[in-house]
Amino acid sequence: MKDRLWRLGLHLLTAILLVPGVQAAPDAGTWAETLLQNSRQADYNGTIMVLQGNEQQAYRLWHEGGDGEFRERMRLLDGPEMEITRTPDRLTCVHAPGSEVPAEHDMPASPFGSLLQIEPEQLQKNYRLTEEGEQRLAGRQARVYLLGSRSDSPRLHHRVWVDTATGVALRHSRYGHDGTLLTDVRFVSFEPELGDAPAEIRSSFPQAFWHQFEESGARQRAGADDVWQLDPIPDGFVRQVEEEQDGEWYQLWSDGLVEFSLMVEPIVGVAPEPMTEQRGSTLLMSAVHGDWLVVLVGDVPEPLARSILSDISWQ
Amino acid sequence: MNSMKMTEQSTEQRERLSALMDDGLTELQARQLLRDLQESEPCREVWQAYHANQAALHGAPQVDVLAGVNAALDAEEAKASYVSEVRHSRWIGFAQGALAAGVCLAGILALWPLAGQSPQSGPDTVTTQLPPADATAYLPRMDSYWSRHAQFATVRTGGRWDETERSHGDDHGQESSL
Incomplete structure (x- = not known):
């Protein structure tokens, strides 16, 4: 045997x-x-x-x-x-x-x-x-x-x-x-x-x-941390940049090979329709969270982008 | 010391208002200034004076710019009921401020052509240039999201690329960076 x-x-x-x-x-x-x-x-x-x-x-x-x-x-x-x-x-x-x-x-x-x-x-x-x-x-x-x-x-x-x-x-x-x-x-x-x-x-x-x-450093501002949080964080991704300017937030996430950006801003006037745009491997997808517009741009497939946009929330 | 600081602030605000008149501010800077404009009486007076001067220079009839902005704000208030659902948020004050600033921007943008209009144009033209607040308050800017991603995603060190210098029309003497 x-x-x-x-x-x-x-x-x-x-x-x-x-x-x-x-x-x-x-x-x-x-x-x-x-x-x-x-x-x-x-x-x-x-x-x-x-x-x-x-x-x-x-x-x-x-x-x-x-x-x-x-x-x-x-x-x-x-x-x-x-x-x-x-x-x-x-x-x-x-x-x-x-x-x-x-x-x-x-x-x-x-x-x-x-x-x-x-x-x-x-x-x-x-x-x-x-x-x-x-x-x-x-x-x-x-x-x-x-x-x-x-x-x-x-x-x-x-x-x-x-x-x-x-x-x-x-x-x-x-x-x-x-x-x-x-x-x-x-x-x-x-x-x-x-x-x-x-x-x-x-x-x-x-x-x-x-x-x-x-090239210059990111303009991180006090209080920018942990306001808009991604939970759970997609496997392997680490936040590289977090900054806030004039009420608009920006975050960059990377897994060592690809990155995605998350941008959050207050909606002024009528909420825009959520949209998707693809340029080669890079995807832009937007979502509306109450009074806020959240936009993702990065080299991630659509199902992951949807999940990220659902998992970001105000803390 | 305080008065010196206030003078500096006032000078800075005048410079920013002047830049706004010349279309020399970014969208974010414009929003910030419009917030100030709502909150500061002296700032509003300077803005009104700038418009009056511009109108006089171009022989255009004087229009109450602030009245236009306020009308736009009133119109927006009636349409902003959907916001009431989230009024408990501790940031709603900010969101409302931003909303109002956006409407303010809409109102001012609607009245903007005054500065450059020909003396032949009548006041009727000004009235018809006011778009509904809800149609112009949000400015689509999808290209700026792509740009912002490119600005950060290609820097390894967690920084960003910023445009630091550019040539003018007839400037061709710049040495190569290589």
Whole structure:
């Protein structure tokens, strides 16, 4: 009996090892730290395609790595001409003369933004990492990893392609809890060097309109804590920011890989209809709580967003 | 010491009122100022004077701005009965304040075109520009929620991105930050 059980166990182990795509999982925390280090410190350039829902946007990217620092230039290849320069704490948008500049300019997100914001420790706690083998991508050999939440509640799934030679992220796909591809960011060409990086960003746009964003601390105010409380807190999420200004509350929550914002404000006049808007993997959902409007924006699936909006209350 | 503080407050309020006239305040700043406007008699007088000056400059008939705001507030009061269900909340005072500030904003926004209207326009135009309070008191701002999320979600350290500088129309001498 003991012998049969032993053989059965051995066969089972062999079968698991032979199934393509299921391999021994590396440590998610160490994996994330290595990915962050390589993606920041290496020099590379290439063309990136960003698919968000039904919208596509192409960028030319030059990334100059450094010890703890990095400098990045991006040029939009579709739509109005714009260039973006980025360091860890400063971002400048430069618009070509005559190009259309929106009155309220959003801070442009980096294509691999969320991937480069990973918190390795939290990621380790909240996600399972599975290696799915190798694939050829943008003319390079890449190792494919799947990040799945350890939580039982619905979450997005993430697949990341990492260049085997440089360890730089080449592609990041985000899928809904039902497996639908929502956002896909990928290099379509990649060179592990700076290549033809423009020497002076303004040289291509004389008389440009530019504006600059800088990182600053959150404006936390006394009494902002614990006024609007989320109970229960969704598995693995930790509050990163809580601030109050002029009677409006803001909270940012993160599970180490994705974030969601909660904004609460008094309703002035007629209560607006609750609404939902989806941009790729990012969802905006609003709810009315008595005299207050609560808005959630973040990379969470709709069922989780509904549950969060039901679980926030005034304490 | 107190009088110096009051003078500073008064100067600051004048500057903010002037900025409001020039459309130079954010929505939040405007709301705060409108709350002050409700509570402070001197502040209301300055506001009235600004409008009177603007109207005189443009040859427009003088209109009682505060009467317009009060009318909007009265109209809103009649429609705000649904709030009574939650009057026991310790924050209802604040909520009402915000509601009234919103109505105040609606009233002022409705009268806003006065400052820029042509002398040929008659007082009738002013009256017809007053929208129902319940239709304008809430301003949809979905884009601002997306922006705010982007402002915070891409900072690892629990901070935020703020726009700190921008070029003007003919300014192109800024050195690259790289």
